[in-house]
Amino acid sequence: MMAESFARSKWVFLFMLIFAHFSTITLAEDGLVANGDFETLPSNGFPRGAISDQPTEIPSWRTNGTVELVSSGEKVGGGMLLIVPRGMHAVRLGNNAEISQELTVEKGSTYAVTFSAARTCAQMESLNVSVPPASQTVDLQTLYNVQGWDPYSVSFEAEEDKVRLIFRNPGMEDDPECGPIIDDIAIKKLVTPDKPKENAVVNSGFEFGPWMFQNVSLGVLLPTNLDEETSPLPGWMVESNRAVRYIDSNHYAVPEGKRAIELVSGKEGIISQMVETTPDKLYSLTFSLGHARDKCKEPLAVMAFAGDQAQNFHYSPDSNSTFHVASVNFTSKAERTRIAFYSIYYNTRTDDMSSLCGPVVDNVQVWFSGCSRNELQVLLGLGIALWAYLLVLV
Ligand SMILES: [Ca+2]
Numbered sequence: 001m002m003a004e005s006f007a008r009s010k011w012v013f014l015f016m017l018i019f020a021h022f023s024t025i026t027l028a029e030d031g032l033v034a035n036g037d038f039e040t041l042p043s044n045g046f047p048r049g050a051i052s053d054q055p056t057e058i059p060s061w062r063t064n065g066t067v068e069l070v071s072s073g074e075k076v077g078g079g080m081l082l083i084v085p086r087g088m089h090a091v092r093l094g095n096n097a098e099i100s101q102e103l104t105v106e107k108g109s110t111y112a113v114t115f116s117a118a119r120t121c122a123q124m125e126s127l128n129v130s131v132p133p134a135s136q137t138v139d140l141q142t143l144y145n146v147q148g149w150d151p152y153s154v155s156f157e158a159e160e161d162k163v164r165l166i167f168r169n170p171g172m173e174d175d176p177e178c179g180p181i182i183d184d185i186a187i188k189k190l191v192t193p194d195k196p197k198e199n200a201v202v203n204s205g206f207e208f209g210p211w212m213f214q215n216v217s218l219g220v221l222l223p224t225n226l227d228e229e230t231s232p233l234p235g236w237m238v239e240s241n242r243a244v245r246y247i248d249s250n251h252y253a254v255p256e257g258k259r260a261i262e263l264v265s266g267k268e269g270i271i272s273q274m275v276e277t278t279p280d281k282l283y284s285l286t287f288s289l290g291h292a293r294d295k296c297k298e299p300l301a302v303m304a305f306a307g308d309q310a311q312n313f314h315y316s317p318d319s320n321s322t323f324h325v326a327s328v329n330f331t332s333k334a335e336r337t338r339i340a341f342y343s344i345y346y347n348t349r350t351d352d353m354s355s356l357c358g359p360v361v362d363n364v365q366v367w368f369s370g371c372s373r374n375e376l377q378v379l380l381g382l383g384i385a386l387w388a389y390l391l392v393l394v
Pocket residue numbers: 205206207254255256257258259260362363
């Protein structure tokens with residue numbers, strides 16, 4: 001009897017152990033990471049006023065160096081008002097300071113990290129975002145909009161089930177009150193969409209991309225990304241120094257679906273993709289060219305590249321629609337053809353004259369449009385031969 005109950009309790013214990021083990025593996029869900037908005041109350045309360053000597057406790061995060069929890073409405077030494085992107089609190093990273101958090105992810109998957117950042121001083125400020133060994137430094141020098149902060153997205157491929165997401169200020173400024181402010185950190189597991197049969201472009205409508213907060217109207221900036229395998233915008237690269245803006249239909253006019261790209265950096269903001277083509281065939285690149293209805297000052301125009309073809313297109317305003325379709329014909333030269341877009345002009349909004357904006361590109365398609373000249377000659381030859389044959393018969 002004793003032995004039996006002992007055996008039973010042993011099983012119960014084993015079962016509980018297994019259950020406890022599995023319950024600790026909770027994969028990071030799409031959206032804010034734990035205390036990603038820095039609104040969780042620290043055990044000793046939110047710090048008040050200027051930089052304290054005590055290291056700041058930030059729930060769910062590990063810190064290193066001078067990391068401050070800043071509050072909305074707070075001022076720094078020079079009397080400058082600190083920018084808190086959303087909510088009441090955010091963090092500021094001092095020289096070489098960092099915050100990090102461990103995330104449980106799916107090994108081998110690609111994740112996009114979305115975060116909001118603001119610079120505090122006019123100096124060169126940047127932010128290094130890493131999930132070792134992946135690391136990317138985002139330049140915060142350019143102010144893309146008048147509010148002084150912007151959401152950004154970078155991506156990484158998970159090499160382990162547990163990874164550490166690190167934000168570090170690589171700067172060494174003289175003024176200790178300088179250093180980027182970050183807020184609203186979210187992640188999203190990316191899926192690469194299947195390529196439709198008749199279109200060679202992956203993620204042609206930009207519907208697959210990084211996390212966007214429903215109530216943030218600034219879109220998400222996509223900085224330089226030369227690795228098409230690990231891109232926050234699956235299939236696409238941003239092969240320029242400056243960013244392009246990923247926009248949503250909740251806040252912008254989007255030609256098709258819920259997402260599109262706004263080219264906000266003139267010739268310095270280029271998106272591209274290498275598409276699969278069959279050499280020596282005629283193709284058409286078609287895309288929607290639009291206005292985001294964000295008070296962007298016209299004229300709006302893009303330069304579209306497809307293989308060795310480059311053509312510019314001006315957006316022509318139409319009272320019935322916010323976009324029209326443009327196309328470029330090209331003959332493929334290889335098994336991969338580069339398609340790319342940039343904005344010809346540097347546009348700003350008419351209301352504040354300084355927020356950057358530009359033409360919208362969406363629904364990019366590359367489709368087989370016919371035979372090459374050589375093949376046409378062969379067909380023509382065959383046609384003539386057929387006619388000759390028929391004439392002989394008659
Ligand atoms: Ca779209």
